[in-house]
Amino acid sequence: MSVTIKDVAAKAGVSAITVSRALNNKPDINADTKRRILDIAQQLGYVPNELAKSLVTRRTNVIAILMPGVSDTLSTEKLDAINGVCFSAGFTTLFCNTKNSATTELEFLRQIQSKRVDGLLLFPSQKGDEYIAELQKITVPYVFLNRFSSVLDCDYVKNDNVYGSYIAVQHLLQRGYRSITYLCARPNTTTGQERIIGSKKAVREAGLPEDLLKITNVEDSVAHCYNLTLDLIKNNSLPDAFAVWNDILALGVRKALLENGIKIPDDVALIGYDDLVFSEYLHPPLTTIKQQNFELGELAAEFLINKIEKKILPEEKQQLELKPRLIPRQST
Structure with missing residues (x-):
């Protein structure tokens, strides 16, 4: 049989109300008591009845996280950071894997409205009217991670994608490359659109012809990038340098180049994005862009808890962009 507040009160020789004040860290109780x-x-093994507590406080101390999986290091970093902040603040997390599916994401949003969660952390895979309409029905605070809606004035923490792609292309230009192909995997997302803007900005600010940069939309697939590079080799239309959506897709480009005796960077330069753990161990080591993913997860969780605990007003918006940095290596 579980231990109750009355059991603790009887053992301590105080009232149940006094025990409740102690357990809930109320100020109107003697410190020694x-x-x-x-x-x-603790000796009796008392565990609070969270259901009963939530009926009084109207809070569950549960935060739902909608993310497209944790199969990569970057997602794991964000999730570890979020869980750490939430745990320290007394919250538990409910993870919902949207699998980058608009349909799955919408269904989770609809289901969440019938669940008792205190807030949402969202990594949206879309930004259509239907998605916006569902968000507007949500009555609990929410914060966007790494993406945001230009339609909704909402809280978000994101990596500065414009700056990230800007410094990638700027680096290639400074190294003297004058024919650059940028492989963009998700052109319809805000992330993709911002990275395209940043790439073009680097060329424009360098005072160089815009057509030296070619934007090529690709599938989020190593095999697709490998085959695309093979086609460029076959057609004798390789650029001087590739800037690739992420380090994983850069592996496909790298494999096609090396299999055909094309040296990196002597013949063609290659820059990735994300600074995954394997990137520095390739031959040659891969130049890349490093994002602040752990910090992003921590800040997003802190922003949301601030809203839940009413430390800031509902109309106050917390919006922050984190600057990525260039990791120069021997592939450029």
Whole structure:
């Protein structure tokens, strides 16, 4: 049989109300009494009844996270950071894997409205009217991770994608490359659109012809990037340099080049994005862009908890972009 507040009160020789004050860290209780009650509660193995508590406070201390999976290091970093902040603040997390599917994401949003969660952390895979309409029905606070809606004035923490692609292309230009192909995997997302803007901005600010940069939309597939590079080799239309959506897709480009005796960077330069753990161990080591993913997860969780605990007003918006940085290596 589970231990109740009355059991703790009887053992401590105080009222149940006094025990409740101690357990809920209320200020109107003697410090020594509070310490003694907490010690007794621990000795007896008392576990708070969260359901009963939530009926009183109207809070569940549960935060839902909607993300497209955790199969890569970057997602794991964000999730670890979020869980750490939430745990320290007394919240548990409910992870919903949207699998980068608009349909799955919408269904989760609809289901969440019938669940008792205190807030949402969202990594949206879309930004259509239907998605916006579902968001507008949500009555709990939410924060976007790494993406945001230009339609909704909402809280978000994101990596500065414009700056990230800007410094990638700027680096190639500074190294003297004058024919650059940028492989963009998700051109319809805000991330993709921002990276295209940043790439073009680097060329424009360098005072060089815009047509030296070619934007090529690709599938989020190593095999697709491998085959595309093979086609460019076959047609004798390779650029001087590739800037690739991420380090994983850069592997496809790299494989096609090396299999055909094309040296990196002597013949063609290659720059990735994300600075995954394997990137520095390739031959040659891959130049890349490093994002602040752990910091992003921490800040997003802190922003949301601030809203839940009403530390800031609902109309106050917390919006922050984190600057990525260039990791120069021997592939450029």
